[in-house]
Amino acid sequence: MSPRRLLGRGLAVLLLLLAWAVLAPVAAAQGREITETRVALVIGNAAYRSDPLDNPVNDARLMADVLKKAGFEVTLRQDLDRAGLLEALRGFGSRLDENTVALLYYAGHGLQLRDRNYLIPVDAEIRSEDEIPIAGIDIGFILGRMAHARSRINLVILDACRNNPFLGKTVAAQGLAQMDAPVGTLLAYATAPGKLAADSGSGANSVYASYLAKHLLTPGLPVEQVFKRVREGVVRETQQQQVPWESSSLQGEFAFVPGVGTVPGTPDIDAAGEIAFWNSIQASNRAEEYRAYLRQYPQGRFSPLAQARVAALTPAPAASPAPAAAASPAGEPPQTVAIAPATVPGPGNAPAAPLAGTLPRPGDRWRYRVQDQFRIGDLFVSAQVEAVTPEGVAESWSTTSDAKLRTAVAALAPGFHELPGWTLTPPEFSPYLQAAGGLQPGQGLAGLARRVEQVSVPLKASVEGEEEIQVAAGRFRAVKLVLRGQATPRGGKAVRLEQVVWYAPAVKRMVKSTVSTSVGGAVREATSFELVEYQLH
Structure with missing residues (x-):
C-alpha cells in the first residue's frame, strides 16, 4: 500500500475517533438508567502482638452484617498480617469499576507519619518511625485503586485511632492525619484528626461502630446525614471526648438503603454535635476544615465565622478581565453577578x-x-x-x-x-x-x-x-x-x-x-x- 493511501486511512481513523469522543457523552445521556454494584471490604485487626485490642473483630462482624442488609457484596477479613492485608486490598481494588459503590471499613490500629496514614497489620513490630511505611500499608494505596477504577462512589471508614501501640519507639503523632478526599470519595474517621477513639463501648462493640450500625440502615437517609447522626450519638455518649469526622468530595446522591428520608433528629442532639465539631476545628489554619463544617451545618450557629475563616485562609484568585460565577460549597456566600440584558426567544x-x-x-x-x-x-x-x-x-x-x-x-x-x-x-x-x-x-x-x-x-x-x-x-x-x-x-x-x-x-x-x-x-x-x-x- 502506498504511503499516501496509508496516510489517508490513518487520518480517516483519527477523524472517526475524534467524532466518537465528542458524541459519546451525548449519546450516553439520551435517557438511560444504570444500576450500581455495591462492593465492601470489611477488616477487623485485633490480635496485635504488642497491644491486642478488644473490639475490632466484633466491630467488623457487626459492620459486615449491616452492609449485607444494605445490599453490599461483603468480604470480611480478620486479624491480617501484612501479606494478608495487602492481598485483601488488592482483591478489593480489582473488583471495582465505574458503576461500583465501593466501601472499605477498617477497625484496628492505624498510625500517621508526615501527613500520611497507615493501616497496621497484626504482625507489625515497629522499632522506629522509619519502619512505619514498611510495616504498615499506606491508605493512599487503596485510594489510588479507587481513583483508577473511577468508582461512582467511594466510602472509606477508618475506625483506626485507638492508640499508638509503639509509643516510645516512634515519634509518630497520635491518631490519624487529616486527608482531603479524592473526587467522588467520602473519608470517615472515628474521631477528629490527631485524636484517639475509644476501643470500648456499652457492649461488645466500640461506640463508633455501634452508632454507625444503628443509623446506616435508615431508609432514604443521605450518606452525609448518616455520619452526621453517628457523630451526634458518639459526641453525646462520650461527653464530647470523641468527635467523629468526615472529609467528602462525593458528586452524586447515595443512601445505604434507598427510600424517602425520615424526620431529622432532635434539635438538642443536633446542637451538641455541631458544637463539638466546631470545638475540634476552631483553632485550625486549614480552610478545608471550615468547609467541612459548612457542608455539615450550612445554617449552623458558627457559619458566619467559618465563612470568614475560609475567606481569610483562601488565596485570592488571579484578576480576570471578565467576572465569572464562582463555586460555592454549602453554606458559603456565593459571588453574584449582574443579570445580563436578555434577548427574547425566537x-x-x-x-x-x-x-x-x-x-x-x-x-x-x-x-x-x-x-x-x-x-x-x-x-x-x-x-x-x-x-x-x-x-x-x-x-x-x-x-x-x-x-x-x-x-x-x-x-x-x-x-x-x-x-x-x-x-x-x-x-x-x-x-x-x-x-x-x-x-x-x-x-x-x-x-x-x-x-x-x-x-x-x-x-x-x-x-x-x-x-x-x-x-x-x-x-x-x-x-x-x-x-x-x-x-x-x-x-x-x-x-x-x-x-x-x-x-x-x-x-x-x-x-x-x-x-x-x-x-x-x-x-x-x-x-x-x-x-x-x-x-x-
Whole structure:
C-alpha cells in the first residue's frame, strides 16, 4: 500500500475517533438508567502482638452484617498480617469499576507519619518511625485503586485511632492525619484528626461502630446525614471526648438503603454535635476544615465565622478581565453577578444564541432537597453536567430514593425536563432557561403544556422580575418565572397547575422551584425543590 493511501486511512481513523469522543457523552445521556454494584471490604485487626485490642473483630462482624442488609457484596477479613492485608486490598481494588459503590471499613490500629496514614497489620513490630511505611500499608494505596477504577462512589471508614501501640519507639503523632478526599470519595474517621477513639463501648462493640450500625440502615437517609447522626450519638455518649469526622468530595446522591428520608433528629442532639465539631476545628489554619463544617451545618450557629475563616485562609484568585460565577460549597456566600440584558426567544420559543457565561461546564453539579406535602421526610437529588451540546445539557442524576444513575439531556428551549423511569417528583421546567437567551422581566412564553392525570393543561409563563431569594445554599439575586394554567376535560374535573421557578445567574441553573396542582379542588401535587449546595468549574 502506498504511503499516501496509508496516510489517508490513518487520518480517516483519527477523524472517526475524534467524532466518537465528542458524541459519546451525548449519546450516553439520551435517557438511560444504570444500576450500581455495591462492593465492601470489611477488616477487623485485633490480635496485635504488642497491644491486642478488644473490639475490632466484633466491630467488623457487626459492620459486615449491616452492609449485607444494605445490599453490599461483603468480604470480611480478620486479624491480617501484612501479606494478608495487602492481598485483601488488592482483591478489593480489582473488583471495582465505574458503576461500583465501593466501601472499605477498617477497625484496628492505624498510625500517621508526615501527613500520611497507615493501616497496621497484626504482625507489625515497629522499632522506629522509619519502619512505619514498611510495616504498615499506606491508605493512599487503596485510594489510588479507587481513583483508577473511577468508582461512582467511594466510602472509606477508618475506625483506626485507638492508640499508638509503639509509643516510645516512634515519634509518630497520635491518631490519624487529616486527608482531603479524592473526587467522588467520602473519608470517615472515628474521631477528629490527631485524636484517639475509644476501643470500648456499652457492649461488645466500640461506640463508633455501634452508632454507625444503628443509623446506616435508615431508609432514604443521605450518606452525609448518616455520619452526621453517628457523630451526634458518639459526641453525646462520650461527653464530647470523641468527635467523629468526615472529609467528602462525593458528586452524586447515595443512601445505604434507598427510600424517602425520615424526620431529622432532635434539635438538642443536633446542637451538641455541631458544637463539638466546631470545638475540634476552631483553632485550625486549614480552610478545608471550615468547609467541612459548612457542608455539615450550612445554617449552623458558627457559619458566619467559618465563612470568614475560609475567606481569610483562601488565596485570592488571579484578576480576570471578565467576572465569572464562582463555586460555592454549602453554606458559603456565593459571588453574584449582574443579570445580563436578555434577548427574547425566537418564534415557537426556540432559544436564541446562548448568553456568554450562562452555560454550565462539564463537572458542574447541584444538589437539591425535595419536600412534598404527601411524604414524610426529605428526598435529595443531584445533577451533574457531563457535556454541553447544541441540543442541550447532558446530565447524570442520582437520588436517595433508589440505586440508579440516570442520564438525560435538558434542552435549553422552554419545556419540561423528564427523567427516564422517574415519577416521584414533578418534572423540572427548563433548568437552564437563562442560558437560552436570558429572561427579561415582562417577557412571556406561549405554547407550553404539561399533562396531569391524562389531561393536557395549557400554560402561560411570564417573567415577573428579579428578587432576592434565600435557600440552603445561600442568598441569591434571581429571576422569577411563573407558569399558570387550567383545563377542564368534557365531563371531568377542572385541573389547575402553578409552577414557580427562580433562576440565579451565579448558579447557572435554577435555585428553587415550587409546583402545585389540583384536580376538582383537591391538591394532587405540592412539591418544592431547593438548592442545598453546588460546585462550578
